[in-house]
Amino acid sequence: MLAAGAGLGLGELTAALAGGTSPVVGVGTQLIDLAPGPAKDWAVKNLGTADKPILVGAVLLAVTGFALLAGVIGASKPRVAVGMTIALGLLAILAAATGRTLAANHFVQVLPGFVTLLVATIGMFLVLRSLNLNPFGGRRGRKTAAAEGSTRIVGPSPTRPNDRTADLDAVTVGSGGSGGSAAAGAGGAESGERETPAGFDRRGFLVTAIALGAAGVGGLAVSRVLPGGVDDATRAAIKIPAPASRANALPAGVSADVAGVSRFVTPNKSFYRVDTLLTVPKVDPRNWELRVHGMVDRELRFNLADLLGRRLVERDITLTCVSNEVGGPYVGNARWIGVPIADILQEAGVRAGADAVKSTSVDGLTIGTPLKALADGRDAIFAVAMNGEPLPFEHGFPVRMVVPGLYGYVSATKWIVDFEVTRFEDFSAYWTDRGWSVEAPIKTSSRIDVPKGFARIKAGPAVAAGVAWAQNRGIAKVEVQVDEGPWQEATLALEDTIDTWRQWTLRWNATPGNHRLTVRATDADGQVQTTDRAAPRPNGSSGLHNTVVMVE
Template sequence: MRDKWSQHTTAAAGGVIAAGAALSIGYLVAAVTGGPWPVDAVGVQVIDWAPGPVKDFAVRELGTADRPLLRLGICVVLALVAAAAGVVGRRRPPVAIGIAFLLGLTGLVFAGFGRSAATGVERLLPAIATLVAAVVAMALVVRARTPQAEQPDGFDRRRFLLTVSALAVVGTGAFATTRIATFGTGEAARAKVRVPRPADAARPVPAGAQVDVPGVSRFVTPNSKFYRVDTLLEVPRIDPADWELRIHGMVGKELRLSLADLLDRRLIERDITLTCVSNEVGGPYVGNARWIGVPVADVLAEAGVRNGADAVKSTSIDGLTIGTPLSALTDGRDAIFAVAMNGEPLPFDHGFPVRMVVPGLYGYVSATKWIVDFEVTRFQDFSAYWTDRGWAVEAPIKTASRIDVPKGFATVKAGPAIAAGVAWAQHRGIAKVEVRVDDGPWQPAVLAAEDTIDTWRQWRFRWTATPGTHKLTVRATDADGNVQTAAPAPPRPNGSSGLHNTVVMVE
C-alpha cells in the first residue's frame, strides 16, 4: 500500500511540474507579446461571469487582495487537475495528454473571446504556447513514468527524475526571466512624459482643510494609498507613443487624439474626490487627489455634438465599457480627460496614460481608466458593462460621512475626547456634519476649511467620554440641504446609504 501511494505521489508531482512549466512558458510569451496570460484570461472571464453578490463580497471583504487570490485559486485548481492527470497517465498516457490539451484549449478559448488589452494574433500567442508546452510536457512525464516490468520500481526512476527536473528548471527559468525582464516595465516611457503647467491651476489647498487629529485620512490621498477597484488581473502598461483616443458617434467631426495632442491642449488642474459605488457605509473606497487634464467639454465642443445625444459610451483598452450622462460632461463641472495625478503622470494602476474623472458621479459611470474610445450616443442604443450586471444607469454620488477616529472598539480614557473623520457630497459640497453619542441629540461638529464642492471635507467633534461602552454616529448635510439618509441600503444598484457608527469603550 505504501509503495502504491508513493507511486501515485510521484506521478501526481510529475503532472503538477508539467503544468507549472507550461504556465511559466505562457507567462514568458505573454510578457513578450503583450497578450493575456491564460490564467489571467480565465480569471477575467470568471470575474465577468461571477454573480453580482459574489463580486460584491469580493470587493467588500477582500479589497485589492481579490485579484491575487483569484489567480492563486485558478492555479490551485489547475495543479489539482494536473496532479490527477499525472496519476491517470501511469496506466493511460493518452488520457493524461488529452487532459493537458483540454486545459490548454480552455485558456486559448478564453483568451480569444474574453476581454483583453491585446488585439489580433498577439492575444492568442501566450495561450497557444501554453497549450503546446502543456501537451509536450505531459507527454514527456507520462512517457518517463510508463510502467516497465524489468525495473525494480516498475518504471525508470532515473529517467523520470531527469525529466521532471528538466521541466522544473525550464519552468523556473521562464518564470524568473519574465519577472526580471518585466520589472519596472513601462516606467521609463511613463517617466519621459512631461505634463505641461496647466493654464488653469488649482488654488492651494486651504491651510485648515486638514484637521489636526492623528488617524484622520490625509486630505490629499497619496497615489500609493488611493483605492483601486477594477476587473483586471494584470494592469495594462500602455506605451504612451502608441496610445490614441477616438472620439466619434453622434458628432459632426470625428477626432483621433494622441497623448501629445492632449498635452498640447488647454489643461486645467482640479482637486476632486472620487468614490466607488462598491463602497459600504464607512468604507475605504474614497480618495481625494489633485488632477490635471483636458476638459471633456472642450473636446466635445470641437467634435460638435449632434441633437438627440444624451450619453457617452467610453471604452477601456481591455474592452470594458462605461456609460456617462452627456449632461454631466457639458454642464460646467470639471469633467476631464486626466493625464496627471498629484503632480505626476497617472500611475499605471490608475489609468496611465489617460483616464476620465467626473466630479459627482460614481466611478462605474464616469471614471474610465486606460480609455481608448469615446462614443457620443444615446442610452437607449447601448448598455454598459456594469449596467448589464444590475447596476443603475445613472449614479450621482450620495451624501455620506465616515468616522476615522476613534476606530471601532477602541479604548479611550474618560474625560474630554475627540472624534473626527470625513464627509463628501461631490459637486454639491458639505454644509454641516453632526454627531450623536448613543441615543442623545445630534450635535454639530466643527468643519475643516472647504477646498471645493468637489472634494471631501474633514470634521472634528469634542465630547465628554464617561466610563462604559458608547456608540458614536455621524451624519452629513450637503449644501443643497439634503440630510444624509439613515435608511440602510447596500451598494447595489446605485450606492450604499445609512449612517456610519463606531462603538468605543471608555475606561
Template structure:
C-alpha cells in the same frame, strides 16, 4: 506567473527531499559513518539545489523579460507634464484639520483606492497612444498623448467614490488632477441631437457610461493625465483616464482610456449595467467616522471624534454627531477648495466611562439630511449612517 509557480514547486520538492533525508535512521553508531552520512546528505541537498537553480533561473529570467516587455514604467518615467494653464494654489489653512487618526485631505497616490476589472493593470506606453472621439458627433477626433499635453490643462481637486463603498468604507479618496476639460473636447467634436450617453472605453474593452447632461452643466469633468503632481500611476490609468465629479467611478472614471463615444442609453449598456447596477447613479450624501476606530478603547475626558463627509458637486453644509442616540450636535468643518471634494470634520466629545455608540450624519448645501435608511451598494450605491462603538475607560 510561471517563475512564481516553478519556485513554489521547487521549494516544496526541496523540503520533501530534505525531510526524508533527515528522517532516515543512521546506518551505524560509528562517528565516521555518521559523518559520511551527513556528507552524503549535504551532497544530495547541494545537487538538488543546484539543479533547481538551473531550472528556476531561466524561468525567472523569462519572467523578468516578459515583465520588461509589457511594462509602461519606462514610458511613464519619461513624461514631463506641462504646467497647468489654470493652476491651483496650495490648500488653504484649515482644509486639513490635522487630527490624529484622520487621513490627509489629499490622498497620496500610493494610498488611493483602486477598484477595476483588470487582473493586471494594462500597460499603455505614450508612444503610439491615441484617444479617439467618435459616435454621434459632427467631427471625429483622434488625439495623441502629445496633443492632449498641448491643450490648455487645468488642475482640479476632486473626490472619487466607488459604488461598492459600504457605509463607513474606505473606497473614496481625493486627488489633485491635471487634465483638459471634457466639455471643451466634446464641443470641438460637436455633439449631435439625440445623443444622451457619453461612453468611455478602456484599452482592455471595459466601458463606463454617463449622461451627456453631465458634460453640459459646467462641472469639471476631465480627461486627466496627472494625479497629485505626477503622471497618472499605471494602476490609476496611465497614460489617460476620465475623472467626473458627482458620479460613482463605475459610471465615469474610465482608466487606460482609448475611446470616447457619444451614443444613447437605449442603444448601449456600459459594463456594469448587465451585472445589475444602475445605468445612472449620482453620488449619495455620505459621512464617515475615521477616529476613534470602532471598538477602540479611549480614556475618559475630551475625545476628538473626526472624519470626512462628501456629496460631490453639491457640497456639505453641516456635519452632526450623536452619542448613544441622543441629540444631534454640530461638528466643526474644515475648509474646502470646491463642492467637488469631501470635507474634514471634528467634534470634541466629553466622554464618560462606559460603552457608547457614536453616529455621524451630514447635511448638504441644498438642505438635504443624510438618510438613516440602510441600503447596500447594489444597484446605485450604499446609504445609511455610520455608527461605531467606543469603550471609554
C-alpha cells in the same frame, strides 16, 4: 503537474514577450466577468485589494489539482491524461479568445494559450514515455522477461554490503501479480525494495522532470521581471505642461488637526484601486491614441502629445467607488490635471438626440456616462496627471476620465482609448450588464475616522473626527450623535471646493462605559444623509456610519 507547470510557465513568458493574454490572467479575468454579482460584492467587501492575488492563487491551485489528477489517472489510462492536458490548454485558448485583452491583434491574443497547450501536451508525452507508458496503446519498450510483470529495485545485500553490483540487482517477478510479489520473499521487503513500472527509464524521467520544472519555473520567473510594456522611467519622463487654469491653493484650515484623520490629499500610493484587471496595463504613451466618434459632426483622434498641447486645467476632486460600504475605505481625494471633456465635445460637435458617452478601456471594458454630466459646467476632464506627476499605471496612465459627482463605474474610465457619443438605448456597458444602475450620482456620505471601532480611550474630554463628501454639491453641515442623545453639530474644516471631501471634528465628554458614535452629513442643497440602509448594489451604499468606543 510538471507538464502543466511547463506549459503555464512558457505561456506566461510568451504573454510577457508578445503582449498576448496570459493563461492565468485570461482564466482569472473570465472568472471575474462571469461571477455573479453577489460573489463580486462579497469579494470587494471581505477581501478588498487582496481579491486579485487570491484569485490568481486559486487559479494556480485549481490547475495544480487538475494536473495531479491527470497524472494519477495517467498511470493506468495515459490517453485520458493526455486528453485532460489538452483540455487544460484549450481552456487557456478559449479564455483568451473570448475575453477582454490588451493584445494588438487576435493571433497575439491567443498565442500564449497555444504555447501552453503545445508545451503541456509535449511534456505529458515525455513524462509518460519515461514511465514506459504509451497513450496510443498501453506500455512501450523492449520485450523482456520482465515485460509482462514488474521490476523490483532491491537495496544492498546484507551479505555483500560492499558489492556495488549487488546494490543494483533487479529481481524479475513473473506474471503471477501479487503472488509473484509474495514470491520475492521477506528478505526483499526487509531490504527496502520498491516497485517501479516495467521498463522504467530512471535517467529519462529525471531529465524530463528537470527540463519541465526548469521550463515552468524559469518561464514564470522571467515573465515577472520583464518590463511588460513601459517602465516607471518612461512614465516619469512625460512632461506635464503648466495648466492654464490652476487649482486654488489649499486653505490653511482645510485639514482637521486630529491624529488619525484621513489626509486631505490622498497620496498616490495610498489611493484606493478597484478594477477588474489582474495585471495593471502598462500602455506605451508613444502608441496611445484616443478616438472620439459616434453622434458627432466630426471624428477626432488624439495622441498624448495632442492632449498635452491643449488647454489644461488643474482641479481638486474626490473620487468614490460605488463598491464602498458605509464607512468604507474606497474614497480618496487628489489634485488632477487634464483636458476639459466639454472642450472636446464642443470641438467634435454633438448631434441632437445623444444622451450618453460609451468610453472603452484598453482592455475592452466599457463604461456609460450621462452626457449631461460632461457638459453641464462641472470639471469633467481627461486626466493626465495626479498629485503633481503623470498618472500612475494603477490609476490609468496615460489618460483616464475624472468626473465629479458620479461614482467611478459610470465615469472614471482608466486607460481610456475610445470615447463614443451615443444614446443609452443603443448600448449597455460592462457594469450595467451586471445589474448596476445606468446613472449613479454620488450620495451624501460621511465617515468616522477617529476613534476607530472598539478603541479604548480615557474618560474625560475626547474628540471624534472624520470626513464627509457630496461631490458637485458640497458639504454644509456634519452632526454627531452619542448613543441616543441629541445630534451635536461638528466643527467643519474649511472647504476647498464642492468637489472635495470635507473634514469635521467634534469634542465631547467621554464618560466610563461603552458608547456608540453616529455621524450624518447635510449637503449644500439641504439634503440630509439618509438613514435608510442600503448595500452598494445597484447605485451606491447608504445609511449612517457608527462606531463603538470603550471609555475607561
